[in-house]
Amino acid sequence: MRIPSRQEALSLIRKFTENDRMRKHMLSVEACMRFYARKLGEDEEFWSMAGLLHDFDYERFPDEHPVKGAEILRALGYSENLIQTILSHFTEKSGVERTTLVQKCLYACDELTGFIIAIALVKPSKSLLEVDVDSVKKKMKEKAFARAVNRQDILHGAEELGIPLEEHIQNCITAMQSIRSDLGL
Numbered sequence: 687m688r689i690p691s692r693q694e695a696l697s698l699i700r701k702f703t704e705n706d707r708m709r710k711h712m713l714s715v716e717a718c719m720r721f722y723a724r725k726l727g728e729d730e731e732f733w734s735m736a737g738l739l740h741d742f743d744y745e746r747f748p749d750e751h752p753v754k755g756a757e758i759l760r761a762l763g764y765s766e767n768l769i770q771t772i773l774s775h776f777t778e779k780s781g782v783e784r785t786t787l788v789q790k791c792l793y794a795c796d797e798l799t800g801f802i803i804a805i806a807l808v809k810p811s812k813s814l815l816e817v818d819v820d821s822v823k824k825k826m827k828e829k830a831f832a833r834a835v836n837r838q839d840i841l842h843g844a845e846e847l848g849i850p851l852e853e854h855i856q857n858c859i860t861a862m863q864s865i866r867s868d869l870g871l
Contacts, residue, residue, distance in 0.1 A: 687765040689731060695738045698762075703745045710869050712738050714862050715792070720789050721861035736771045736792050752776050761825075766782035784846060794843030797836055798858050801825070804832040806871045814866045819855045 690698070702707055702772035719737030723730040743755030756769045773780035775796055784790050802817055804823050809816040818834065825831050826840065844854040 687767075688763060689735050689765050689768055690737070692738070692740070695735055695783060698739065698758075699742050702758075705745055708741065708745055710803065711800055712741055713868055714774070714803060715740060715795050716859045717861040717865045718795040718799060719788075719791060721786075721857060721864075722795070723734075725857070726787065730739050732765075732768065733788055733791070736768060736788060737795065738798065739768075740772050740775050740792060752780055756780070787847075790843075790846045790848075793839070794847040794849075794854060795858060797839040797843065798855065799862065801832055801835045801840065802855075802858060802862055803869070803871065804835065812871060814859065814869070814871045817859055819852050819859070822855045822859070823852070824840045825834065 695845050699709060699712060703712070715737035716734045717737070720734040722728070723733035739755070739759070740752070741755075743758060744751045747754040752775065756773050756810050759769050759772070760766075770782055771786070771789050771792060773782040774784045774786075775792045777783055777793075782789075784793055802814070802822060804819050805821055806812060808816045808831075826837050841851065844851045847854060849857070862871075
């Protein structure tokens with residue numbers, strides 16, 4: 687059982703995901719997971735691969751996500767720990783409860799990154815540099831803005847992670863700003 691290299695993971699994403707926004711979402715979650723691994727003294731490669739691969743199967747198998755992705759990763763001989771971590775970000779579908787710090791972090795970063803990108807896209811410069819904690823908290827109150835983003839998942843994610851919401855938002859903004867050129871933001 688092994689962890690894929692970043693190049694292997696990117697190749698898998700290119701194979702299964704054509705949508706550029708979805709690819710950027712996975713890059714965003716990867717950056718946040720790497721940030722948290724570094725901050726918490728955890729395995730950066732493992733955490734970042736969980737973030738990068740967590741939605742690779744969604745576009746092709748939306749009704750079977752993330753279970754279908756787990757099957758594909760198992761067939762490739764990837765670590766069962768990595769697979770269980772990815773399955774845990776969608777407990778409702780997979781039945782895998784979040785019990786480890788990496789699992790809780792993946793869940794906490796998933797919805798928030800999409801929301802931060804949505805906010806950046808409505809800024810005049812379309813830049814992550816204009817996004818701050820206050821703008822995220824303000825937009826969270828606007829139900830019409832980015833309707834598909836589950837605000838409860840954002841709140842619950844920070845709570846599960848055991849980090850104040852404002853700090854979690856700032857951590858994710860900081861992580862995403864570090865790859866803003868890759869995101870085109």
